[in-house]
Amino acid sequence: MTLLRAENITVSDADTPILHPVSLHLSPGEPLVVLGETGSGKSLLAQAIMGTLPKDLSPKGRVVLGDRLLDAARPVGFRPLWGREIAVLPQEPWLSLDPLMRAGAQVSEAHRLVRGLGAAEARAQAQEDLARLSLDGAEDRYPHELSGGMAQRVAIAAARAGGARIVIADEPTKGLDAARRDEVADLLLAELAQGGGLLVITHDLALARRIGGRIIILREGKVVEAGVTRSVMAAPVKEYTRELIAADPETWAARRKPPAGAAMLSATGLAAERGGHRLFSDISFDLCEGRILGVTGPSGCGKSTLGDVILGLVRPAAGRVEREPGLPPTAFQKLYQDPVAAFPRHRTLGRTLFDVACRHGQTQGRIDALMPRLGLAPALLNRKPGAVSGGELQRLALLRLLLVRPRFIFADEPTSRLDPITQKQVIGLLTETAEREGCGIMLVSHDAALVGATADHVLSLAAPQKHTELNAPIVAGALQ
DSSP, rough: OEEEEEEEEEETTTTTEEEEEEEEEETTTEEEEEEOOSSSSSSHHHHHTTTTTOTTTEEEEEETTTEEEEEOOOOGGGGGGBBEEEEOOOOHHHHSSTTTTTTTHHHHHHHHTTOOHHHHHHHHHHHHHHHTOOTTTTTGGGGGGOOOHHHHHHHHHHTTTOOSSSSEEEEETTTOOHHHHHHHHHHHHHHTTTTOOEEEEEEHHHHHHHHHHHEEETTTTTEEEEEEEEHHSOOOOOOHHHHHHTGGGGOOOOOOOOOOOOOEEEEEEEEEEEETTEEEEEEEEEEEEEEEEEEEEESSSSHHHHHHHHHHOOOSEEEEEOOOOOOOOOGGEEOOSOOOSOOTTSSSSSHHHHHHHHTOOOHHHHHHHHHHHHTTOGGGGGGGGGGOHHHHHHHHHHHHHHHTOEEEEESSTTTSSHHHHHHHHHHHHHHHHHHHHHOEEEEESSHHHHHHHSSSSESSSSSSOOOOOEHHHHHHHHHO
């Protein structure tokens, strides 16, 4: 028995094919993983199967769902099935969550409207769903009061509330620490025990291994390799698959620590709160020119809030931050965890980047020089944010930031959307920026191996006692 079959799915931008023919099937109880680099067409494949592609992209092919035959070129036919027969766990929680509704209400609404539960039963079920995802107490918070990882888990709970047998999970663990990643993977796998179907879109090698089942490797919109996940990951046949697996941060050599320059900012006794709860206390450190300070810890521990305090975007509950005098406010920049929320939706990316370049005395030539270093195709500049992948948008956000030539960068999960190969390139560009331009960087990541190999010092917000600054290898080893 086959729950879903997709045949010869393609996607084109005008006359340019960006996803070449892909066929797949979902069987009850057997997960399918689609793994590939950023911009390989993974999310486009999922959107074409769901009927949710942007209007300026053209899909072809057909989808067989039970006894229904659907034409990918006519997405209106998919709408009655959303939430009831097939559900998607979105890559961008900020676009799927209502900013004016509390988390609990968003989940209970799906139980009421899709499953037909009564109001009281829907609220109780929503609380249970959130508790299963370690979100006890989050039901009264608005999306902007949640960390990126917490918002992702709320979006998962809302998408699953309709009870659809088939789930398409598009980067479901983006930005989550290892423990939360495994919890989400186990939650998705638990649904399979009841005979459901699961399609997971990811660039995360650890998640692919955890999910298991079968796997399809995509590159530049084409299938490179396919087979049983365990076999492909253990003994890949194609050179590209071997390169992808070899780029895992677990295999990176530790970065050589550069000589320290002058201190560009100092934090003393910092504390912060969110929703009346203390996130951290007594944080003190100095950040010198050319140095990278890693910040790590579980989802929701306050990593992003710490950066906002340093940048003056959030008032600390205690303590103070001192910056190098004489620097303009634009010298201190943030690379946001969710670039979708940081780009104007209705302007082309090229226009947005050019405006920033002009504002800071740069030229189009600077943009053109940075594009290949970030692995970005020039054609992306003609598109709007909704027509590029999350990983491509994250690299464009880094490009925009580098146009300002900042002295300090707070990089909030800058590679959470990126495949291992692209991740290594982007981290390399960040470290090069620190060393060549004397830029101080605070690097936030849930990946202890990445932080251990990249940072000169690490601040762990996971420690139950007073937060301390330690050598990167020591902290990375303790967190593993």
